[in-house]
Amino acid sequence: MNQTIIQFLKRYDFSFLGSMAAIFLVGVLNLYSATHAQSHEGLDLLWKSQIGWFLFAVTVAIAISFINPKTFERFAYFGYILTLFLVLLVLLMGKVGMGAQRWLILGPIRMQPSEFMKLGLVLALARYFTKVYPERQLGFKDLIVPGMIMGIPAIMVIVQPDLGTGMLLVFIFSMMIFYKRLKWRTIVTLGVISIVSGVLMYNFGLREYQKKRIHTFIDPYEDAKGSGYNAIQSEIAIGSGRLFGKGFKNSSQASLNYLPENHTDFVFAIFNEEHGFFGSVFLIILYLVFFMRMVWLATSVQRFFDSVLVVGIMSIFFWHAFINMAMVSGLLPIVGIPLPLMSYGGSSMLTFGVGVGMATSVSNSRNFFN
């Protein structure tokens, strides 16, 4: 019996759970540091519930890791339809209720179905690409059905309105079709089309206030106290960290509230302020290890569905991490995208747990399930 357990533990892939724990550890310390001084806002206890969410997510991950990836394939469309239904439900409830609605409230649990929608999309696309001419290079015609699989939820999310998550679905989709050998010709054509339509959109499609938003992104100091405020304060927080940072719990931007949302979207800025450039190098390496391991896993599985699934999961987290870091440091306009495992938030944590569970399951399947 003991022998079997040791044997099992030796063959079980802990790398994803390990990565998750490492990043989470950095994240929860950073969250504590960013919010400890904000007792009047009631934020100083967030780190405790974040730990709770983490433990829940890890449990989910481990549970999922024991499921045969073939099951994922079998239930892929079902998962997609289910999450799509939840998103629709939120949309309808939002219409009935007041204004924007991203949350679905089930008793004591509030969840954000658009988070799970990403997983649903990845499952459905993986399944589709595996079944329909898996060996073929994708051209324009081949994008019609996958485009609809992505487009329907994307529009629903954008209508919520949650432009950030909607765009995220597009990016995840892009990365997956790229992996599924989208023809270079098509890639170039798509690139040209998006640039041209972008220019046309800017000149004819956008309203003045939307143009102004783009201007503030290009030069946030144009409206330093208004729309440019967050971007500027975020840059100040990052820059003031310099090489080595101000040290743990020493962020003045957070403790004095100059940087709003410092427990969610702007945690990375606080991390930079406290730990400087070298701290960020360390954190980014943690993320890179995680992503590279996933890419490697995608190339070393025996089943194509598993490969596409892992790339999809990887792209969810990659886009979150990259967009968040880029917007916080001023490379992209500010959109509400959390940094996985660093930002406070249960739904995001749970998505991550499910993703890690699936990746682990795929990895383990090479040793266990065959």
Add this chain to the structure above:
Amino acid sequence: MFGEEELVKIHKDRAAILSYIITAAFGLVLSRLWYLQVYKGETLHNYSIQNRLRKEVVWAPRGLINSRDDQLLVDNIPRFDAILTPQFLIDNEETLDKLAKILSTDVTEIKKILKKNSNQARYRPIIVKKNISFGELAQIESQNADLPGISVDTFISREYRDKEIGAHLLGYISEISQIQLPKLRERDKMEYRLGDFIGQFGIEEQLDRYLRGENGHEFVEVDARGRRKRYINTDNLFKGIEDEKPLSGMNVKLTIDRDMQVAAFNALEGKVGGIIAIDIDSGEVLTMVSRPSFDPSQFSRGLTPEYWRSLVGNKEHPLRDRNIQEHFSPGSTFKAITGIAAFEHGEIDENTEVNCGGSFRLGRKVYHCWKKEGHGPTNLVKAIRESCNVFFQKAANRMDIDDISKYAKAFGLGARTGISLPREVNGLIPTKEWKRKRYGQEWQAGETLSCAIGQSYVIASTIQMAVSYAAIANGGKIFRPFVVKDIYDSQGELVKTFTPELLSEITMKNPKTLKFVREGLFQVVNNPKGTAFARRGQGILMAGKTGTSQVKSASADKVYQKCELMDYESRHHALFVGFAPYDNPKIAAAAIVEHGCHGSSAATPVVEAVMTQYMKKYQPEMYLANLEKDKTIKDSWIKSLRAAQPVKPKPAEPAAE
């Protein structure tokens, strides 16, 4: 068809590209971070410090003002305001009830104040009550826990210890207003800011740059909403962010004597007017008081609208200084100058007698003497003593107005004395040239007659009259009057000391001129026939001249009308100018009492009170000796009176001057 493993294999190169894309993406993020944290790190680090630091002014303690006898006149005293910060207010009703109880006011009053300020940010404190007592302070501090949002603000108040006494001299400080700001910046080349306190009147204005000191600053940490978090030790921060301690203002010692100020203030009780007294051998101003007055302390913390209304609405204009910022016809007090001019000009000598028949006719105009029946044969001494108009008019008629003006100007009239206080008036001594320029008309001989007795165009301030009589007393020396003796820094080191400044010295052609003018002035006070005899005082051996300044020129039928029967507004101003002691002059003084009617009854007692205070305090031996001399003089005039009127040895009480 491909096998599953084959499928994975053909996607390997895309996976490789994906790994490059991911690496490149994070490389991009890292290079951006390098740009922000290394290339722009220093700048952004400074921003983050400036972000949370607020520079707060630490007010420099303003310099103190002392009198010549080392009594503190102006002080800085900590005062306390009860303040309320709406943001931190919990249990509104309960807290406000408690506060109202402590401040012994009504809750509705406090609510009214809150309502008035309800449009400002909630973190900004509101003053609930200014100047709370120590008892109230102690209660608020001790019940701190039960009074969320209530606290006490300390500030330094400028306190003028004698309140209204000498307010015009000391002046006041108040906040620079929006309107003043650009003008003052231009004038002083100083970077004043709104809310800075600045001397706006009197000594406070004149010596502002000495008294003010230099404000310091300190840095406090503030959060994004501007709430103060804590004081920052700025030692470890970068250049430019350093606390600076304030530099205390310099202390000033005045030439003013506090006891004489009090005596002068009391002597002016119930009157509208002013008095100024100067040391004749230096020009030091010993006393300068004007009434009605105001309490300068009220200005340092923003005037209450009620107090401001009471000042502005007062018909007597409490804010106006009667000594250097106002001028008036000197009336008969000018006769001493006319006398000197005539004597020096050779028109009269001590023996010249003029017959005063009660009036003097020039052309078709009749100039009346105040004494209807006339003074009879009159010489210079008698003319001064009994203030005979006809004598001086006849003397003046033989001269040119420019001859009189020459002497008047030499004795310090018609131009600013140059006292180092703001807004001194010029006064006016007319000349032919002046009239030509001013009115484009030739001088009329009749005008000379009016000017000779200090009416018409002649105007002067009390300070000018005091300077001219000081020159009569000291043999012709004109000193620039001054009010500041020494300036010390806050450590007590002498920074600057002011010495007497002799502006000019008049050389008399005739050595007898001043002797007989002084004799006349002496008799005004010390001879039973003198116009100020009834108010001569004791132990001061005063010499001087009474005067009335006509507010409205009287029509012929009203020349002899009793002043007291006129409307208050039409009554003459009463004047007295003199020096003391006669045989060894030390002090000269001039007083005006507006609408006081008679120089003798209204203005002389004011001068007498100040001089008595001076003699007792600064010349006690002379004072005692003078008491003896008073007796001798009394004996001599009683004797002479008996010789003249053996039946009725009663001193004649002069009706007017």
